[in-house]
Amino acid sequence: MCAVLCWSDTVIDMMKKHDKSLDTKLASTSRHDKHRSSYMHHSLKMLLLIGLAFIVWLPLLVVIFTSFKTRAEIATAVPTLLPQTFTFDNYARLFRLMRFEVYLWNSLLVASLTAAISLLVSSLAAYALVWLRFKGKRIFQGFTLFVYLFPQILLVVPLFLMCYRLGLLDTKFALVLTYLAFILPFGIWMLKNYFESISRTLVDAALVDGCTYWQCLWRVVLPVCLPGLATVLTYSFILGWNEYMFASILISSNPSRTVAIGVQTLIGNHGTDFTLLTAAAVVMIIPTLIFFMFIQRWFIEGLTLGGSQD
Amino acid sequence: MLRPVLEWGVAVDSKRLGRGLFRQTAFWFLLPAILALVFVLIYPISYGISMSFTNRFFTYANYGYVGLQNFVTILHDPLFIKALANSLKFAVYVIVFDTLVGFGLALLLNSAGNHNPIFRVIFFIPWILPSVVVAFAFRWLYNDTYGLINYLMLKWQLLETAVNPLARQELVWGGIILPEVWFSYAFVMLVFAAALKSINPNIYEAARIDGANRWQMFTNITLPALKSTFIMVTILQLVWEIASFDIIWLMTKGGPGNATLTLSLYIYKLAFEFKKTGYACAVATSMFLMLVVLIVCSFMLVRYGDRYDEKT
Numbered sequence: 208m209c210a211v212l213c214w215s216d217t218v219i220d221m222m223k224k225h226d227k228s229l230d231t232k233l234a235s236t237s238r239h240d241k242h243r244s245s246y247m248h249h250s251l252k253m254l255l256l257i258g259l260a261f262i263v264w265l266p267l268l269v270v271i272f273t274s275f276k277t278r279a280e281i282a283t284a285v286p287t288l289l290p291q292t293f294t295f296d297n298y299a300r301l302f303r304l305m306r307f308e309v310y311l312w313n314s315l316l317v318a319s320l321t322a323a324i325s326l327l328v329s330s331l332a333a334y335a336l337v338w339l340r341f342k343g344k345r346i347f348q349g350f351t352l353f354v355y356l357f358p359q360i361l362l363v364v365p366l367f368l369m370c371y372r373l374g375l376l377d378t379k380f381a382l383v384l385t386y387l388a389f390i391l392p393f394g395i396w397m398l399k400n401y402f403e404s405i406s407r408t409l410v411d412a413a414l415v416d417g418c419t420y421w422q423c424l425w426r427v428v429l430p431v432c433l434p435g436l437a438t439v440l441t442y443s444f445i446l447g448w449n450e451y452m453f454a455s456i457l458i459s460s461n462p463s464r465t466v467a468i469g470v471q472t473l474i475g476n477h478g479t480d481f482t483l484l485t486a487a488a489v490v491m492i493i494p495t496l497i498f499f500m501f502i503q504r505w506f507i508e509g510l511t512l513g514g515s516q517d
Numbered sequence: 518m519l520r521p522v523l524e525w526g527v528a529v530d531s532k533r534l535g536r537g538l539f540r541q542t543a544f545w546f547l548l549p550a551i552l553a554l555v556f557v558l559i560y561p562i563s564y565g566i567s568m569s570f571t572n573r574f575f576t577y578a579n580y581g582y583v584g585l586q587n588f589v590t591i592l593h594d595p596l597f598i599k600a601l602a603n604s605l606k607f608a609v610y611v612i613v614f615d616t617l618v619g620f621g622l623a624l625l626l627n628s629a630g631n632h633n634p635i636f637r638v639i640f641f642i643p644w645i646l647p648s649v650v651v652a653f654a655f656r657w658l659y660n661d662t663y664g665l666i667n668y669l670m671l672k673w674q675l676l677e678t679a680v681n682p683l684a685r686q687e688l689v690w691g692g693i694i695l696p697e698v699w700f701s702y703a704f705v706m707l708v709f710a711a712a713l714k715s716i717n718p719n720i721y722e723a724a725r726i727d728g729a730n731r732w733q734m735f736t737n738i739t740l741p742a743l744k745s746t747f748i749m750v751t752i753l754q755l756v757w758e759i760a761s762f763d764i765i766w767l768m769t770k771g772g773p774g775n776a777t778l779t780l781s782l783y784i785y786k787l788a789f790e791f792k793k794t795g796y797a798c799a800v801a802t803s804m805f806l807m808l809v810v811l812i813v814c815s816f817m818l819v820r821y822g823d824r825y826d827e828k829t
Contacts, residue, residue, distance in 0.1 A: 249630070256629060259622070260639045266654045266699065267642070269665055273657065286668050332550035341543035354558055356753070356812060358760030360781040361801045364788045365565035366557070371576045388557035391550060420542050449647035451763050456789065467649045471767070474653065481657050488650040499645050503638050510707060 274298070274485035281481055297486035307487065309462055310469035315494075317379050317465060318447030321386045325443045326436060328387075329394030334424045336395070337402040338410055348399075355392040359452065362388060367456055381457045382465070386447050394439045397509065401435030402428060438509030441502050445495050466491045562805075569799035575792035587799035597800060599775065600783040607694070607765070607779055608758035612751060614698045619705025626706070627713040637710065644703035652767035655696040659683060683769050686776050693777055697764045701757075705750055712746040713739070748822075752815045756808060780804050 268288065273281060274297055276290040301307050335341070336348060366385050367376075375381040405428070413427045414420075429436065451467045458464055464472075470491055473484045499506065569587055573580035591597050622640055626633050643651070658666050661681040670676040682692035716739065724734050762781040765771070771778035771786065778786075780800070788797035 252625070252629060256625060256636050259625075260636065263640060263643065263699070266651075266658060267646070269658060270650070270654045281663055283663075286663060286665050288665075328549040328553055331546045335543045335546035339543040339546065341547070347547070350554075353812075354554070356756050357558075358756065358781070358804075358808065360760050360762050360784055361565065361805050362558070362561050363785065364794055364797050364801060365561035365568065367788070368568070368576060368794065369561055369564065384557055387553055388561075391553055391557075395550060420546070445645050449645075449649075451647070451649050451767070452785075467647055470647075470649045470653070474656075481660075481663070484653055485657065488647075488653060491647055492650060495645055495647070496642075499642075503641075504634070507637065507641060507707060 270485045270488050273481060274489045276482060278480065278482050297482045298490070300483060301486050301490065304483075305469065305473075305487075306461065307466075307469060307490065310464050310466045311490070313379060313463060314448050314466040317382045317386070318444045320379075320383045321390060321447035322440050322444040324383065325387055325390040325394050326440050329391055329398055329439060330424070330429065330436065332391075332395045333398035333402055334420075334428060336399050338423075338428075339420070351392045351395045354389075355396055357389070357392075359389055363452065363456060366453070370457055376457060377459050377463055379463060382450075382454060383447075385453045385457065386443070386450060390443045390446060393442065397439055397442075398432070398435050401432050401509070405431050434505040434509050437502050437505040441498060441506050442510075444498060448491075448495055565798045566802050566805075568795055569802040571795040571798075573795035573798075575794055580795065583795075587796050588803065590796065591799060591803055596775065596778065596783060597803075600778050600780045603777060604759045604779040604781070606690075607697075607761065607777075608755055610690070610694050611697050611701065611758045611761070612754045614694065615702045615705045615754060616747075616750070618698060618702040620709050622702070622706045623709035623713055626710050637707075640706060641703045643699055644701070646700070648700065648763035649767060651696055651700050652764050655692075655699075656683070656768060659692060684773055686773060689769060689773060689776055693765050693768050696768065697758075697761065700764060701754075705754070708746060708750055709743065712743050716742045745819075748815075748819055752812070752819075755815075756812065759808065760804070 272288055272290055275293050275295070277292055277294050277296070280291055336344065362385070366388075370376050370381045370384075375384075409431070410423060410427060413423045418426065449467060450465075451471070454465045454468050455471070458468060466487075470484070470487045473479070473487055570582050570584060571580045572583045572586070626637055626640070629636060658664050659682050661667055661679040667676070667679040667681075671679060680688065682688035720738055721734055724738060729737070759779075760781050761779070762785065765777055765779060766782055766785065769777045771782045784797050784801050784804070787793050787800060
C-alpha cells in the first residue's frame with residue numbers, strides 16, 4: 208500500500224508540473240475518433256465476455272439439458288446440447304423411485320437450522336469483539352482467524368468418534384453441530400469486519416441515550432448491517448445444503464440422508480442412469496440458485512468486504 | 518460532562534455500569550460462541566491429537582497408548598509420502614490456474630463497465646454449486662461412450678479412440694484439476710475484482726496524462742497495488758487446496774492405483790475403509806502440524822515483506 212501511495216504522490220507532483228502540456232494533449236485527441244474506437248473496443252470485450260460465460264456455463268448447461276432428455280436419447284452416439292424430445296419423466300421418476308422429497312426435507316432442515324444458529328451466535332460474538340472490552344480479546348480474534356483457515360478433513364475422525372460416543376450418529380443434530388464448527392469462525396470474522404465498518408458515533412449515541420448493550424445490538428447495529436447478516440445467512444445455508452463429506456460419514460440410514468448423499472447414491476458401480484442423476488442435480492441446485500439470486504448483490508459485496516480486509 | 522471523543526462507547530459506560538459488569542456483559546455475549554467453539558473445534562482437535570498416540574481400531578473402546586509408534590510408521594510409509602507430494606502438486610496446479618483465470622476475469626470484469634454486475638453473477642455461479650453436482654457433471658462430460666468432450670475430440674480428430682481421462686494415469690491429473698479450478702476460481706475472481714475496484718482511478722488518469730501506455734499502467738500501478746491481495750489469496754488457497762477433498766474423492770477415489778491419492782483422501786480411507794482410526798489421527802496430526810508451520814511461516818514472510826517495503 209505504501210508503495211502505491213508514494214507512487215501516486217509522485218504522479219500527482221508530476222501532473223502539476225506538466226499542467227500545461229496536459230491541456231494541449233487533451234485538445235489534440237479528437238472526440239469523435241476516441242468515441243468510435245472505444246465503441247469497437249467495448250463490443251469486442253462484450254463478445255469475449257459472452258463467449259467466456261458460455262464456456263464457463265457449459266458443464267452446467269449440459270447437466271440441465273441432459274435432465275430433460277429421454278434415456279434412449281442420451282445413449283445415441285451423437286450428443287447434442289439441446290434435447291430432441293423434451294421430457295419431465297426423469298423428474299417424475301426421481302420422486303417415484305427414490306425418496307427424494309425426504310432428502311430435500313432433511314437438507315432444508317439441516318441447512319436452515321445451521322444458518323439460524325450460526326447467525327445468532329456469530330452476531331453476538333462479533334458485537335462483543337467490536338464494541339465491548341474484555342480480557343483476551345486479541346487471543347479470541349486470533350483464534351477465530353486461525354480456525355477459519357482450519358481444514359475440515361482434520362476434524363472428520365475426531366468428530367465421528369465423538370458423535371459415536373454421544374450416540375449422535377445418523378442424526379441431523381450431528382450434522383448441524385459439525386457445520387457450526389466451520390461456519391462460526393467465518394461468520395464471526397465476517398460480521399466483525401462489517402460491524403467495524405459502521406460508524407462508532409451511531410452506537411455511542413444509542414448508548415448515551417440509555418440503550419442497553421442488548422438493545423443497541425438489536426435496534427441499532429443489526430438493522431444497519433443487514434447486508435452482512437444476509438451474507439452470513441446465505442453462506443451458511445448454502446454450505447449446509449451442499450456439504451458432502453461430513454454428511455457421507457455421519458449419516459448412514461436412508462431416511463436421514465441429505466440431498467448431497469441422495470445424489471451420490473444415484474451413481475452406480477456398473478451402470479449409472481445419467482438422466483436420473485442430472486435431474487437430481489438440477490433439483491439440488493434450484494434452492495441454492497433461488498436463494499442466491501434474491502440475495503446475490505449483498506452476498507457478493509459482503510464476501511468481498513470480508514475477504515479483502517486482512 | 519461527556520468527553521468529546523467517545524472511544525468504543527467506553528467513556529459513557531464506565532461511569533454508569535462500573536468495570537466489573539463490563540466483563541460480565543462481554544462474557545454473556547461471547548458465551549454461545551465460546552461454548553460452540555470449544556465443543557465442536559477445540560475438544561475434537563485435542564481429542565484427535567490424543568487419539569494419534571493410540572492404536573485404536575475403528576470405534577472399539579479397547580485400545581492402548583503406543584507413544585510415538587504411529588509417527589515412526591508415518592516416516593516409513595511410502596503412501597504417506599506419495600499423498601503429501603500429490604497434495605502439494607494438486608495445490609500448486611490449482612492455485613496457478615485459479616489465479617490466472619480469476620485474475621484475468623477480474624481484469625475483464627473491471628473494464629466491462631456497467632455490464633459488470635451481470636457478468637459477475639454469471640461467473641460467480643460455479644462457486645455456489647454443490648461439489649457433488651460439479652463432480653458428477655464432469656464425470657458425465659468425460660464419459661467415454663456418451664460424453665460431450667470425447668465426442669468433440671473424436672469429431673475434430675484430436676483423438677483416435679475415446680478415452681475416459683479419469684481411468685488413465687497420464688490424464689487423470691488434468692481430469693481432476695479442471696473441475697476443481699472451475700469450482701474455485703470464482704472466489705479468487707471476486708477478491709481481485711474488489712481489490713481492483715479499490716484502486717484510485719485518479720492514479721490511472723494521472724499516468725495516462727503523463728503518457729503511460731496500458732501495459733506500463735498495468736505493471737506499474739495495478740500489479741503493485743494488488744501485491745498484498747495476491748499474497749493473501751495464495752495463502753488462503755494453499756491451505757484450502759492442500760486439504761481439498763470432495764472433488765478428488767467423488768471423481769477418482771484416489772485412483773487409478775493411488776495416482777491421485779492426496780493427504781485428505783488418505784486420512785479418509787485410513788479411517789473409514791481400513792478402520793485404522795488411531796493411525797488416521799496420527800496422519801491428520803502431522804498434516805495439522807505442517808499446515809501450522811506453513812501458515813506461520815507465510816504470515817512471517819508477509820510481515821517481513823511489509824517491513825522491507827516500509828524501509829524502501
